[in-house]
Amino acid sequence: MIRPVPSRRHTIADDLRRQIATGHFKAGERLPSEAQLATRYEVSTPTLRSALALLQGEGLVEKIHGSGNFVRHLLRKITYVGGGAAPYPHTEPLRLTVRTTNVQAHGHLTALLRVPFGSPLTEFHCLSHQGKSPHGLARIYVPRDLAPADMGEESPEALTTRLAELCPPLAEVQERLSARLPTPEEATTLRIGTSLAVLSITRVATDTTGRAVEAALLVLPGDRSDALFTAHPPTKARTSKK
Amino acid sequence: MIRPVPSRRHTIADDLRRQIATGHFKAGERLPSEAQLATRYEVSTPTLRSALALLQGEGLVEKIHGSGNFVRHLLRKITYVGGGAAPYPHTEPLRLTVRTTNVQAHGHLTALLRVPFGSPLTEFHCLSHQGKSPHGLARIYVPRDLAPADMGEESPEALTTRLAELCPPLAEVQERLSARLPTPEEATTLRIGTSLAVLSITRVATDTTGRAVEAALLVLPGDRSDALFTAHPPTKARTSKK
């Protein structure tokens, strides 16, 4: 409503936003150096950097230490479809990098999977890529005896089909979502700043026997992903079913 | 994994975090002034402020201009239950402030509700409180002819019951979630900084005739809310149903 004293950083951020939107700075391009921009806008470097920080938080700019500020490619939003429809976000042209490790249940995992501390698990550490940019991060934990036997490092398909095999007996999928800032590690992996919010999804799948067969911790950058849930609430008297 | 040069702001933030966790600084208490803290830690004020910014992003500290930095009350997480179960987050001891306005469909709303531009709507502007702190923000839009007739400013219950009345014919509830930083207005309303991520939920409810009867835009602070979705995926041959 009120705009008492538009601070310089906001003025500068608005101007840069406009120049990015109008194509004056194109996707993938490097911006002038911070020193040059500071001179151009007649502000000090910390002020200019705080303007860039706003753009980073919106996902418009990616800083690469030692080489410059780059206009991020505007990728279409990838929608995570909830409700057990998709094992993990894959709206197609995503490449997956999977790393498999054997670990022991610890921390939250014991509670999520309802297994004893130290219980053997297989961890799938997945990183999905859209073009050259990393898109999503997933850590999927499966009790060791349910994991594909002797799976090499190079078979993301095996994981997919394996999870598909597990699907029929699935009884319940519970997904808990929250919004937060990424940890430094996540920010590095996803090549986003620590000021861009991420959507964090914890998914636990239970089979018909009540056993938790999978726990997935997903981290999706907020600017290029969202999650969609569609429910058909059963009315008290469900008379007409399409 | 590696912690090459723990920057001063992180060291300071860690120390303050520890002091908050151990109760050295208690919830609701004011921290020493930034100048005092800067002296104590032997850093300049901008450095100390950047340390506090980290704590703000975690929801541990609330800055109030002109009066100080305060330790936020650690409120239990409020869980928004998806799937049309709850009209809006109300896990009980929440007070609601509702403001009703008549508006015309504009922008995204026309697409969400699938009504023509300028179509008459009733807006419910809700702010839920947990104790003294605001907790959640909701803007709910209902086509004017479905809105409770002549509802005063003071009847949050009427809204609840009204929505309950609408529930039976509900056929589909679609919820789209994303993570982002709050707008300056949202940050002010929710009394959070602009560096604390929020969970943004857009919910559209459709009745059995296919008409969109409600669009809700919810904004929940990331540190004290999450969203939970439970699905029971129908297996191909659903043999045993509990």
Place this chain on the structure above:
DNA sequence: GAGTGGTCTAGACCACGAG
């Protein structure tokens, strides 16, 4: 008016990336 945070300056030095 006294004390608080909000913003900004004009430098300095360090760490990283690429040639």
Place this chain on the structure above:
DNA sequence: TCGTGGTCTAGACCACTCA
């Protein structure tokens, strides 16, 4: 090596809150 961003300093001045 050189240019980039990352961090930090030691101030300054303004805006807000509260007594």
